[in-house]
Amino acid sequence: MTKHxxxxxxxxGAGKTSLTERIGSRLGWRSDFESVxxxxxxxxxYADMHTWSFHLQIFFLGHRAEQYREAAxxxxxxxxxxxxxxxxxxxxxxLHHMGNLSERDFLAYRRLFDLIVEGLPRPGLLIYLxxxxxxxxxxxxxxxxxxxTGITAEYLSLLESFYDEWLGPFDLCPVLxxxxxxxxxxxxxxxxxxxxxxxxxxxxxxxxxxxxxxQ
Numbered sequence: 001m002t003k004h005x006x007x008x009x010x011x012x013g014a015g016k017t018s019l020t021e022r023i024g025s026r027l028g029w030r031s032d033f034e035s036v037x038x039x040x041x042x043x044x045x046y047a048d049m050h051t052w053s054f055h056l057q058i059f060f061l062g063h064r065a066e067q068y069r070e071a072a073x074x075x076x077x078x079x080x081x082x083x084x085x086x087x088x089x090x091x092x093x094x095l096h097h098m099g100n101l102s103e104r105d106f107l108a109y110r111r112l113f114d115l116i117v118e119g120l121p122r123p124g125l126l127i128y129l130x131x132x133x134x135x136x137x138x139x140x141x142x143x144x145x146x147x148x149t150g151i152t153a154e155y156l157s158l159l160e161s162f163y164d165e166w167l168g169p170f171d172l173c174p175v176l177x178x179x180x181x182x183x184x185x186x187x188x189x190x191x192x193x194x195x196x197x198x199x200x201x202x203x204x205x206x207x208x209x210x211x212x213x214x215q
Contacts, residue, residue, distance in 0.1 A: 004029075004203050005071055005121060007083035010129030011159050012151060013136035013143075015180040019129065019195070020081040022185060026196050030078040032067045035060070036145075046147040049100040053092075057101070057109050060087050061116060068120045083126060088113045089166040094158055123173050125203055131181040133157050176202045177210040 006029075008016045017033060024031030036042060041059050045052040064084040071078035092109055095101035101109070131139075133156045140148050167175060176198060185192040195211065202208045 002077075002203075003075065004077040004124045005068075006077070006079045006125045006127060006199065006203070007085075007123045008079065008081055008127045008129065009083050009086055009163075010180075011131070011133075011136055011156055011163065012148070013139040013156075014129035014131050015139075015186075016081050016129055018186050019127070019178075019180075020079050022192055023079050023196060023199065026192060027077070027079075027200075030071060030074050030076045031081070032071060032078065033081040035063050043147045046150050049095065049098070053095045053101045054105040054109065057087060057092050057095070058112075060091075061109070061113060065116050065120065072121050080123075083123070084113075084117060084120070085166075085172070088117075090159055090162045093162055094155075097158070125199065126170070126173055126175045127199065128163070128167060128175055128177045129180050130163075130177060131179065133160065135181045174202055176208060177212070179210075179212045183211055 006023075008020050010016050020031050020033060023029065039056075039059065041052055041056040045056040061084070064080075064082070064087065067080055068084060071080065088110060092101060092106060092113075096103070096106040133153050136156050137151075137153055140151055178195065178198075183191050183195070185195050198208050198211060
């Protein structure tokens with residue numbers, strides 16, 4: 001069987017971890033997740049973004065590059081919870097935009113990012129999960145992570161605008177967009193089956209319609 005590398009992208013609270021877990025289990029793929037509980041910088045970052053932004057971005061860059069290399073060595077197909085590209089084009093950009101990452105640190109980070117990404121395999125598919133900001137805020141509230149209490153609707157809206165700008169000309173690999181506010185692949189097996197089949201069809205090069213409405 002053909003080996004695939006799939007990355008899941010999307011705003012905070014979009015449902016990336018839930019989808020990664022379920023697709024990995026459903027298709028028998030390797031699953032790798034974003035470092036949250038064991039991240040040594042994340043709580044400090046949310047408490048003081050200006051001080052810890054550069055440290056956090058460097059940690060994520062190394063963490064995700066290691067995930068990509070391990071996934072490339074694994075004979076199984078793999079699905080990764082968040083792409084390495086979002087670190088630069090969404091989060092580092094947002095931190096720089098808000099004044100939490102200086103011009104000097106931003107340029108140093110981007111130089112290192114470009115060097116590392118150049119040596120990584122391209123994914124076969126990027127799955128973009130999308131939901132309205134009010135839905136994202138409610139999900140963040142429900143999961144009640146202490147480190148996320150400072151996340152605002154304005155911040156999520158800024159990230160969403162950067163996602164739109166990034167994915168508009170994106171041509172690194174095919175993209176499958178999924179609206180997660182009315183497609184419950186967590187509790188509805190039929191919805192998960194639809195998503196799984198769309199992913200497989202997209203990887204096979206078939207014309208696939210994005211999942212934008214209730215199924």
